[in-house]
Amino acid sequence: xxxxxxxxxxxxxxxxxxxxxxxxxxxxxxxxxxxxxxxxxxxxxxxxxxxxxxxxxxxxxxxxxxxxxxxxxxxxxxxxxxxxxxxxxxxxxxxxxxxxxxxxxxxxxxxxxxxxxxxxxxxxxxxxxxxxxxxxxxxxxxxxx
Numbered sequence: 001x002x003x004x005x006x007x008x009x010x011x012x013x014x015x016x017x018x019x020x021x022x023x024x025x026x027x028x029x030x031x032x033x034x035x036x037x038x039x040x041x042x043x044x045x046x047x048x049x050x051x052x053x054x055x056x057x058x059x060x061x062x063x064x065x066x067x068x069x070x071x072x073x074x075x076x077x078x079x080x081x082x083x084x085x086x087x088x089x090x091x092x093x094x095x096x097x098x099x100x101x102x103x104x105x106x107x108x109x110x111x112x113x114x115x116x117x118x119x120x121x122x123x124x125x126x127x128x129x130x131x132x133x134x135x136x137x138x139x140x141x142x143x144x145x
Contacts, residue, residue, distance in 0.1 A: 002024075036088065
């Protein structure tokens, strides 16, 4: 697995992807970019920008340019892959899923702790009932004398 950065080159300059995403290989990173471009182009056109001159730069963790993917190239042809397509998440969405994983872990730990506490509480209640029963029996025995 390799860390890839997906910088966006627009007419206004380079928008750097400081976070990046981990992908198994360059082909997967390329296919992720290709799936992102149509929605991004639609958004740019809606905002009045021309996406024709835009491109993604795929860079490795050392910021070495590995591949440039012009938007027009993506519109002109569909990418081919030997592998089935996998869903792509934006860095923000991936970060949310990571937070959810951590939250689920914390909840599971808390549920386990609560189960342990409930088990101790049930044992304590059982001991109290036994003690109460013994005291009641002792009291009844004493009062019968």
